[in-house]
Amino acid sequence: MFQTAPPPDRPRRLPLVLGALLLAATAGAARAEPRKVILDDDGFSLAQWLVIKAPETQVLGVATVSGDVWQKEATANALRGVEIAGRPDIPVVPGATDPLLNSEALTERWESLYGKLVWKGAWMKHWVEPTTQALPPYHGPDVVPDLPLGNPVKQPSAERAADFMIRMVHRYPGQVSIIETGPFTNLALAQRLDPAFAGLAKELVYMGGSLNPRQTRTDAVAAQFAREFVNSPRREFNIRFDPEAASIVLRAPWRHIVMVPADPATDTELTPDLIKRLGAADTPVAHALRTRPAGFPLWDEIATLVWLDPSLIVKKTELFIDANSQFGPGYGDILSWTPGYEPGLGERKNIVVQKVDVPRLEAEMTTLVARPQPPVSGRPLP
Template sequence: MAQKLLLIDTDCGIDDAVAIIVALAAPAVKVLGITCCFGNTDVDNVCQNVMRVLTVCQQTQIPVFKGAACPLIGPVKGFKDHFGTDGLGDVLENSEIWKEQIQKENAVHAMMRLVNENPGDVSLIALGPLTNLALAVRLDPTFPQKLKDLYIMGGNMEGKGNLIPSAEFNFRMDAESAYIVLEEYTCPTHIATWEFTCRNKLSWECFDEMVNQDTAAARFLKKITSKCWAYSREPRNINKDVLFGNGFVPYDAFAVAACLDSSVITESLKCAVRVEVEGQLGRGMMVVDAANTLKKDHLAFVMNTCDLKKFSLMLKKSFQIA
């Protein structure tokens, strides 16, 4: 079986860590590299977090690259503590070792090089703000054409948001980059939106089965979620449709799972999409244009329904292996 080649772009928080572990545990998959950007925390913490995950999984041979520290336009608006101030629950000791482990090459240049070395064969998975991807297409407008496909966790499909009322975190953190990517990446593009992931939350029983396995990855996940308020079993959001407290939502893992096994996603809406970059309430919102009134030639696949049994089994198996 031919190896599936992955390139992962991340703002490594707890959900990114889960997604990366799922990718690392998959058979017949080679992760060519992991590129880092700001998002859940600052880019230095992101780099350290990725190295922590790779160390736990004993895969530190995978190269890690430091990328964008802020959005294309303006400063970072401020980091949220959804996954702790360091992105991994504020339970791990800081170390300077990661600085020696990170590659010297810039993440955007590395992304372009790795894809140029494997034209048409690389699946790019984007788990954070899309700044690195936007910079890549600005440096090389042909970059998207060299990808096999693109999987994104971000955006929204029903006008519901988590950072502001109508925009999802990753897209809102750099709305211009999200706009550029959805306009200029013409490779097959698959999007796991905020509402989609929340609708497909897993039970806390499933989460307990994952973290109580006798493996390094399971123990790691149990530790980094142990004091994180986002993993409280108590409801915290009055919006019952996106109530995190009713279950475990491994947001970014949906994008990785869809890339690894397309049958995990049982239905997608093929449609035009565009990101709103103006206004206060709508900035960063992804508009889903099912009728293609935008007259776009490139249509995205917006994930709609999921085989939760298959997805949960993939996650459990990944934490058995790692």
């Protein structure tokens, strides 16, 4: 029986068409895959809400560490924060209570030798000079005061933060970004427990350190925060609270590191007008922000937003970065080198954010706060 032969080019066209369809499907799946991230902080604030509410983002967990407040209080804030965001499915994982070596007593000894620190976080008992910023109540590590936005119902994870982060980077090798907006203690513990930890992560983005900040805002509120670096421009709280941890982390073999120092935050402020714009939306996060105190620079918000949208960066550079862990007048200060000048003792190259587009930054904050949160049903838990 004779059959009509197909046109000569049909056998060649069919694989090409199928290949194109397969590539298109693969590209679509890749675009739909959410960016995986772990948030590590010494509290919970607008910065974390921005990431939770962002599209195409999967927050694997929120880790907590002592810094501005003790870890247990930071954990309570994070638990309440994910509740307000409508995301009680996100694990809140408690981390380190104390720095690796630094302590309240050691900090007081350092101050007796080298002068008073502007901010000591959980160890802060009084201001050295008058300030418009309220003094948080001083208490021990096991005390958790009632939270202004209500106490959480959700319970923290039973897992330790360092173990959680190690488990996540092994589960999703090369896919997990870590945004650090507190002291580096949890990250240092993870790296010491598992030397493969940093290399398995996709990247580290951190708010910490300062290089040569210049106060650009002239209003009195912003000037309050210039005191921390006006005489000691290399000192910043997140690094100074646990310098040994910072040095361990900054020498770890990360694939990619983005540093957000205090420098670009000098152009920013959470003004009453910005709070009004953020609070105008009819979302639980917007409602919560209406009571937030004004006047703070947008330190952590810059870190989370440049991770979400790197095009917000208008000026950057590349430097090798480390932290001074020698107990002396420069304890906790940032060390930096232009490529080629570093000592070669494990320092890693950082992309250093120097300046951001502030109007766009504020606009993106407003858009994310107003964004309705999609339902959580069907989301896989870590």
